[in-house]
Amino acid sequence: MPGSGERLSPQGGSLAISPRTVAGPLRKSALLLAVGALGFGGGYGVNALWFDGAAPVQPISFSHKLHAGEHKLPCQHCHLYAERSPVAGVPPMSKCLGCHRQIATDSPEIQKLMAFWQRGEPVPWLKVHDLPDFTHFSHKRHVRAGLPCQSCHGPVESMDVLTRVAPMTMGWCLGCHRERAVRFGTDCWTCHK
Amino acid sequence: MSRDLNRRDFLALLSAGTAGAGAGFWFGEALKHPVEQLIPALVPPEDLVPGIATWYASACTQCPAGCGILVKNREGRAKKIEGNPGHPVNQGGLCALGQAGLNLLYHPDRLLAPRRRSGARGAGQFQAAGWDEALAAIAQALAELRTQGRGASLSLISAPQTGHLDTLIHEVLAAFDSTRYGQHEAWGAGIAPLVQRKALGLQHAPRHDLAQARLVLSFGADFLASGDTPVHAARAYGQMRRGRPGQRGRLVQIEPRMSLTGANADLWLPVRPGSEGLVALGLGRALVAGGHYAGADGERWAQVLEPYTPALVARESGLTAGHVEALAAELAAGPALALAGGATTRYSNGLGNALAVEALNQLCGSLDRPGGVLGNPPPLLPAEAPVMDLTAWQTLIADARAGRVATLLFLDCNPLHELPPALGLREALDAVPLVVSLASLPDETSRFADWVLPLPSYLESWGDAAPRPGVGLRAAALAQPVVAPREGPRPAGDILLELARRAGTPLASPDYLAYLKNGWRSLHARRSDANAPADFDAFWNAALNAGVWGDGQAGTESPRWQPEAQDALDYRPARFAGGEADYPLVFQPYPSPNLHGASAAALPWLQELPDPLTGLAWGSWLEINPRTAAALGLAMGDIVLVESPAGRVEAPVLPYPAIHPALVAMPLGQGHEAFGRYAAGRGVNAAALVAPSTVEGTGALAWAATRVRLVKTGRRVKLKPRGKHDQALGRELFGSIPIKEL
C-alpha cells in the first residue's frame, strides 16, 4: 500500500525507517517463495510425467516383445497360476532355466540370470501392476471369464520394456464392470472384503 | 523490489527454484505406492500354488493328548492351525496352546545352531559350534561309557513321547547298554495310573464318558482346562450339557479353589483343603445306608463306610449336613460319574481321596456303563517309559550325587524349571560330567548343559502321536513338516540315530523318517481294519492325507472294582509341610489354564491371553479370599513375600472370591530365568514354594501339601484384570424398564 507509512506516522512527518526498506526484503521473500513454489510444481510435474513408475527398470531387461510377441509363447506358459489362483504368478527360476540352459547362453542378460541361479538367489523383479492391499482381485475369475490378458495389461507382446498402460484405479475397474454388466460387479464387497 | 537483480539475489532465487523442484519431485515420489518386488521361486514346490492356501494334516505334540491338526500354508509359510475334524480326540477343536503353535515356529529366540558351554554351568555363556563337532564329542563320550561297561550311567529324560520316537529312544539307549529312560511331565497324570490299577484293575487309563453322563461329581478335576485331554473333554462336556434334547447333564464341582471347570458347574462347593475324599466317603455311606447300592457286598460296604457320618463330614469339610444330604439324594436318583483330579489327588492324602472317589463310582453303579467309567483298548503305540514321579527323580538325583550318572541327556523338556527347586536337581547336575540338552528354545535346563543341540518345532518335523489317555479307539495321528524346516536344527530322531552311528552301534534306519515309516509298516501289517489299503504306500499316503489312522476297539478292558481297594479306604486328614503356627495358610499351585503346556510361557499369544478366571495376563499373582486378605490388611496389588519351608517368592495379591479362606493359590508356568524374551523375567515360579514330599502310598509329588505365610513388603503394583464382570456393585449392567412405565 503506497504511502500508508505516512498515515501511520504519529506526527504526520515521515518515518525514520522508510516503508520501502521494510517492504523490500518482504517482497524478496515473496518472490523467493513464488519461485520455490513454481519449482515445486515443476518438480512434481516432471515426476508425474516422466517418472510415473509405469515402466520400472528391472534387474534383468526381460523383453515381453521377444517372448510373447516374436516367439508367441502363451501368457500362461510362464504365468502358471493365472487360471487357478488369485495371483498370476511370476515364473519360477527353474522355468527360465528350462529354456535358457541352452538358448541365448552368451547374452549378457542371460548370464545375469545364470549368476542369480548359481548363487541360489531369486531375481528381485519389480512389480509393474500393483493393487493396494485393501482390494481383492482375482486373476482366476477374470481369466476364466474369457478376458484377454491385454485388456488390463496392454499389448505386452509389443513391449520391450513392460509398461503399465491402465490406471488401475477404482473408477477404471468399475467402468469395465458396468460396461460388461458384471454380476455383483459394482458391489463394494466384491472387491473390498 | 530492486530493479537490478544482483548476484546474491540471483543465487537465492536459483536455490529457491532448485529446492522447490527437488521437494516437488520428492513429494510426487512420496505419494506413490511403494514399488513392490515379485520374488519368484527357484524351483516351485509341487503342492503349493501362490495365492491359494494348502492345508496339511498333522499332529499337535505339545501335550500328550495328541490332537490332530490342519495347518494352513500360504506361499510356503504356515499361517493358521485348526483342529482336524477327522481326529477322534479333538474332532475339529483345538486348545489355545494348539493355536499358538505358530509362535513356536516363528519364535525369534529359537536355537539355530549347536552350542557349547564356554562359561560356568548355569552362567548362560555359550559358543556356537558345528554339528560335526558337537555330535563327535557326544558320541565319543557315549562310546567310551559303553566300552568301559558303564552304559547304565547314561540317562535320557524326554518330554512325553506318545509315538515312535519313544521306541527309538529306547532302542538307541539299548545300543549304549542303558535302560535309564524316563519321561518328564510337570503336572502330568500324577497318581492316576496307580489308582486305575488299584481300584479298577485297569492297565490303561479309563475313559470317563462325560458326553452321556447324567450327573458329574468332580472332586477337583479341572478337566476343561488342565486335564489330560482338555479338547476332548470340552467337546464331551458340550455334548453332556446340550447335545441331548430334553436332558441337560448336571455338574457339581467340589474343590477349595474354583477352577475353570468349577466356574462352569451348576453347584460349586468349597471344602476344606484335603477333605474331598471324606466327602466322597460320606456320600458313599449315605448311598449304602439308603439302600441304593445293589451289589452283593453291601454289608461289607456298610461296615467300611460306617465311620463317615454326615456329622463328621460336615465338621471336617465345612459343608453343612444339608449339602451332604442333598448331594446324596441327587446321587441316589440315578448313576453319576465321579472324577478326582487337580489338588484332590495331590495332597498327602491324595491316594485315599482318589480311591474314595472311585468307590463312589462303584456304589452308584457307574463302572463299565455309558455315562460312567469305561475301559480303553491298549493304545496303538504303547509307551516304553513311565512318566517320572518324585521317587524316580530322587533316585536320579541321588545317583548323580554319588557319581553314578556320567551322561545326562534332556530331550525337549525343562525339569530344571518345572520341578520344585527344593528337590536339588540343579545342584546334582554339578556332579554329572556331561549334560546335553536337545531343545528348540534356550530354556533353563539348556543353560546348565554342556552342549545344547537345536531341535526343529513340531510343525517342521516328522512324527506321530497316539492319544493318551485313550478315547475308546486305537488311533494315531501322523505328523509331517507343514513348512520347509528352518536351516540349522535337526530332528531329535535324526540326532539320536546319528549318535548311535558315530559311536559304532548303528541302528538299521538311516534317518528318523525311515524309522517312522518302518514303524507304520508294522502297524499296517498288524491292522485289523479290513478297509485299510492293502498296499503300504497307498496306506501311508492315505494316513498322511487324513492325518490320523484308527484301528478299531480291539481288546477294550472293563473296569471292575477291586475288593482289596476297600481296605485302603480310610480317611486320613491331609498333612502339610510347615506347621500351622508358623505357616497359617495352605498353598495350592495349579496349572494355569493358558500356560498348561511345557512350552506355553514362551509363546506371546498365550502370555497375552487373559486368564479366564482372574482376567490377568503376563505374570504371576497370589489368589486369596477377600476376607482373609482384609484380615491381613492386604489389598489388590499389594506385593507380599510368600514363604514356605521350601522357598520364598514375591507376588502381588489378588483377592479372589472363589477360594477357601484357609487357602492361597498361584498359577504355575511363569517365573522363567531364560526361555526366550516373552518368558524370561516374568512373574515367579510357584514350584519354588513346593516342599518335595510324596502323596502317601505313592511315589508322586504332592504338589498341594505345603503351607505358607505371607509377609507384607509395603510395595504394590497395579493389577489390571481384563473383563472383570464378577462385581456388578449396584451398577445396572443390563438396563431394563418395567412395561408399565413405558
Ligand code: SF4
Ligand atoms: S490339548 Fe494338547 S495336543 Fe491337543 S491341541 Fe492342546 S496342546 Fe495340542
